[in-house]
Amino acid sequence: MKIRHNTIVKFAIVALVFTIFSCEKEAETVSDNKKSTSTSQQHPNLILTVQGVKDIRAQLGNIPIFDNTLKVVQEEIDAEIAAGIETPIPKDYSGGYTHVRHKRNMIVLQKAGVLYQILDDEKYAKYVKDMLMQYEEMYKTLPLHPKTRSYARGKLFWQCLNDSNWLVYVSQAYDCIYNYLSEEERNKLETNLFRPFADHISIDSPQFYQRVHNHSTWGNAAVGMIGLVMNDEELIDRALYGIKDLKLDTKEKDDDGGFLNKDGKAGFLANIEEPFSPDGYYNEGPYYQRYAMYPFLVFAEGLHNVKPELKIFEYKEGVLLKSINALLNLSDADGDFFPLNDGQKGMSYYNSALVTAVDISYHFGEQDPGLLSIATAQDRVLLDDSGLAVALGIKNRKAKPFDKKSINLSDGPNGTQGGVGILRNEDIELVFKYAAQGSSHGHYDKLSYSLFEKGEEILQDYGLARFVNIEQKGGGNYLKENKTWAKQTIAHNTLTQNETSHFNAKYEIGSQNHSVLHYFSSENENVQVASAKEVNAYPGTEMLRTMAIIKDEDFEKPYMLDIMKVVSNKANQYDFPYYFLGQVVTTNFEYKTPETLKTLGSKNGYQHLYVEGTAKTTADNTKFSWLNKGKFYSLTTVSNTNDEILFTRIGANDPAFNLRREAALMVRRKNTKNTLFVSTIEAHGSYSPVSESAVNSNSSIKELKVVVNTEDYTAIAITNVNGITKLFITANKDASKEATHTLKINDVNYTWKGGFTFQKIN
Template sequence: MHLIKITTLLLLVVTIAAPHLSQAQQHPNLILTKDGVEKVRKNLGKVPLFDATVQSVKQEVDAEIAFGIDTPIPKDFSGGYTHQRHKINFLTAQKAGALYQILQDDKYAKYIRDMLFQYEAMYKDLPVHPQERSYARGKLFWQCLNDSNWLVYMSQAYDAIYDTLTKQERDKLENNLFRPFADFISIDNPQFYNRVHNHSTWGNAAVGMIALVMNDEELLHRALYGIEDDGLEIGGKDNDGGFIKVAGQKAGFLANLEDPFSPDGYYTEGPYYQRYAMYPFLIFGLAMHNVKPDMQVFEHKDNVLLKGVDALLNLSDADGEFFPLNDGQKGMSYYTASLVTAVDIAYQYGNQNPQLLSIAQKQNEVLLDQSGLAVAIGIRDGKTQPFVKNSINLSDGPDGKQGGVGVLRYGNEDLTLVFKYAAQGLSHGHYDKLSFSLYEKGDEVLQDYGLARFVNIGQKGGGNYLKENKTWAKTTIAHNTLSQNETMHFAGKYEVASKHHSDLYVYDDSNKNVQIISAIETNAYPGTKMHRTMAVIKNKSFDKPFLLDIMKINSEQKNQYDMPFYYLGQVLSNNFSYDSPNILKPLGNDNGYQHLYLEGKGKPSTSSTQFSWLGKGKYYTLTSATEDSDELLLTRMGANDPEFNLRREAALMIRRKDSDNTVFASVIEPHGSYSPVSELSVNSNSNIAELKVVHDDVNYTAVTIKDVKGQTSVFILSNVNASPSKQHKLKVDGKSYGWKGAYYYSDN
């Protein structure tokens, strides 16, 4: 009894004398836990998807062990050997740690131990990376971001083998490698660490993860709340033009959890970077859940992390590929490893939504932890339900009051509209208010360009952002929205764009056959108000749903307006004549126009201009209500691009000059199909005979759509009162219309 009291007293003294340390803890405790490992071991051989993942990971790790450990002196950008080797090392080490805990094979622990001590031996004398492009150079990698990736994964590996190491070995690793590493990416690089950005999220999570393994409260506080006195100048910018520090902005993991996410779970940088950031958010969140459950990280901001997973899945097309809003590489999908993590953790620590199991089933792999086991068991036990993606309107901004992104879906993603009226999206944002893209199933009909970057392809700028990302991809004319006087929204100034957002006017998906979203932008061009309304409509006279697009413009002065439509496919026909130049020249000199070749220039031949193309076996027609003075420009990307960094894609652009108040009205109409196998062409012609703006004033805008059989449908928008209870009356062409709510539509 006396011995117990003395031991307790000694432990108390040690705790008081060493404030960085709290009560001793067992390992593993970050992602895998003692209880979780026991449950996994008991179920080995009983859960097919989990067992298959174990075998796949084992084969991968065993091959790396046979290859041997290589920790080369860093020299390359992303895509180069040294970069890829260090990346493979941390990914493999994390997997080896899981295998060690599950299979209890000492070779995996030895592999991690030997790798860590190789890094420990080199790190103390390692200079900053020789490549100087980044605003925050790392040591192992060309930027601190990738160093943070390393520490997030290596923390998990260290946690997995913690109890196999002697105290002397742990002290050596922690004092010579892990603490200096954490200090370097945080205190030594506050411009990277102490901000609200996906980069900082990785840095915060990295410091926090290793803090939890080492039981270091000081490091954990730094991870959660940032560096109190960082010495940064307010208004400094990074290489992407984004502010490193904003006045009054907090830092640390909790600030990154608070500010970029809206209450709906939308991440302001867009789905591509939400996908990237969800891994550190969820992994560190899970570690905090396991080690510091009283912090309630998963419950923070009304479960916003788990909401974020649902929002992200809803920002994908029918093939699971994320919509390329802002800086987004096309083709990134929920099959990526970070979404395996997101789906598994959201299932286990959310409400075990059976629809998530269908996504996991498509991914065909799970995490090697208790959440992955839970998912695999759910699939084995037949609990899977299809993940249904309905129309959704996701707010932007920490309070949900900074615009948003609306996704209107008809049927089983037969037609999907993505409408962006969001905030700027931090440094990865593009200058394209009220832009849209359109999908039929998983195929792009009208596209958003995405980013100008070849990720991890060394031949293209070291795999980094290319200069064309600023000169083209971020510009307004690169998107399906209005450009005024060949300039960019907010003059392309980040500090101005970050202060403003578009405002939702109305969103209504209650009628599946007429779904509408409408938003207003008044700051992109001072003195000009843009009000864009888009409706996904299934008309009984049309085989497929179509999109009605109305852009109403009011300006204090006369301007030139350009409205581009970036189609994908082969041009089939049009009802206007145009001239093609013998020598291709750029359309303009700046703001993205310098990258557009003018391939043809014409004038409308009727008040309803039509342009048809074939894309991936499906026919499409753009019908626009045009004026006699309009110019019709056929453009293609590729001008002033000597290194072929841009895709050679095309657009039809409607140019309207010397106008102040005007309306652009268009219908994008999918119709028919073509099979190269049967060589059968079905319904290749448009069903629209005429599109007209029949009324436009301050209060109302009305358009009519006449089909080839003479049937006319009418759409009327109340421009100033969107209240669902407001009664409206309007007389158009001698006919009176009455309705309640923001809009009227009839296809009778």
């Protein structure tokens, strides 16, 4: 019996070897017979590679963060398999059941495909195949999505954008089970599902595909990634360079009011060239950069693996990898992205797209150990070659803190269209926006800013007016208040003239203009400054804003100094708001509160502001303090005797309660030509509801005074409660680092080099 048993085992081994050999030969034959294929192509080859799978399998059980991620994903997908496959007929907007189900399916498919490669368990491949076959059967007869709001309707989803999301993920799943499928099955999927899907996104929807926008980036990546798996050069070419010889309706607009691309720039490479500055800043802002980084990077990874001759990670001087560092610097102390332009608050680098960004940046970049500390905080990695590299780096204790410093990020393809300056000192972060419009997701808020302490907002930017993927709120899409409020200038911490938004809130005007950097200085760790000029927002009016974070030994924490110099050819009304969060503590002025709330105006965002209090200034300085989350803050601003002070609150003309009911203090200056707004914001003290004790709850500034304001220079004296005075002088014209300045004030000559000086007055 023993001899017979061994013989059976030997025959079984021989049969297994023969089967494996036959499968390999079949795969080679399929590859040879496949239209437009290369006989050397292997699968997987997009985010996973054949060698990468071998390396991962060899390390399993020895790479904790990877092993833990794998366990979580396996449990998730096993539960999905047990629940069965569901591919409902599409009918809903974002947040509706069918939308959510198909969105869930694309993620599940991608993860199941990866599990098949790593665990070599056929149940995952079968699950992917079975679901894809259901989609193939449905898609053959699927009409356009029944919801008609989108400028480019999809079939599985209400907009082509979501269809593109689906194909980006599903391409990876198809790549992972490519060799599991028979030639007949592959032909069926490619003929009835993948090729028609790619054609609908691109050929059938040029208004979506043929432009420079985050939507199109998803479309390009979707067409390109399925093209890489199918080894279809036509699709790959269409993805990289767009659709050739195509004419678009020049009057057509997208969902967000932005005009479609008419200059022939389209395709994946154009979407790298145009939106990214040389510093890696993405013109739509960090919220949409986060969203676009996933297709940018996974398609780039696929191109790197399949078409290394393109050197995609070196394209435009390596801007894709550079952009990840820029994006991480556009987050606060908690990792939340600053809500520049359309941006939902709370979006952070814990988002799955940033897991992709961090892992790919580490693997294909210079293996920055600071990225490993963020990956550690994210507590998961990609289940691919780049995730393995990160897991090994963490395991080998290479991680170091990601050091966020003050940084100036230029905007525009050549870095000449303004930018964003971030000043950091201890726990204080100032975000100063002097950028270009930001495509259709841009807001009309030149020279605006927001201020943070330890990740908490001191003065806020509103962000977008949208409840993303909450179907009950406008189908999860942008609300009309995004245009009537969030995009309008009065919604931001900047100057509004004559109750009219910058560029009259006209995209076609705003998109042609940008602010200009005057100077940026972060070399002095105690005084860091950003200064920029805007001359186009209001024809005939020039605004020069200089903002500083000053660390002064006579103050508990660093404080902000803000100087807005306005020069106009006529008298105007200027409104200057401070959107604070928290409870009013004290003021140095008496104000009246109305019995009935009225709106501040009738249009341009003013219709959404209630007036809750009014006052006239009576002192040279207006002072206002508030308490938020256990910390005190104080505003001191230089006043004119005719200034009005308004307490306002967002929420008027908003019957659906789409807007947050948040407050502002506003300085209104009427019938004024040239003027200067000067203020400080101090963070100080604390309050404990447990001990019920308030510590250092008063402002440390006794007086804020303008001592010089000429065409060439502005000088501000800051005197604290102990009588110590410091002088901040900024050059309004030549602010280059090489320029030498001398200014006489009260018979004292002040000499310095560069854009500013900060000195103690004896």
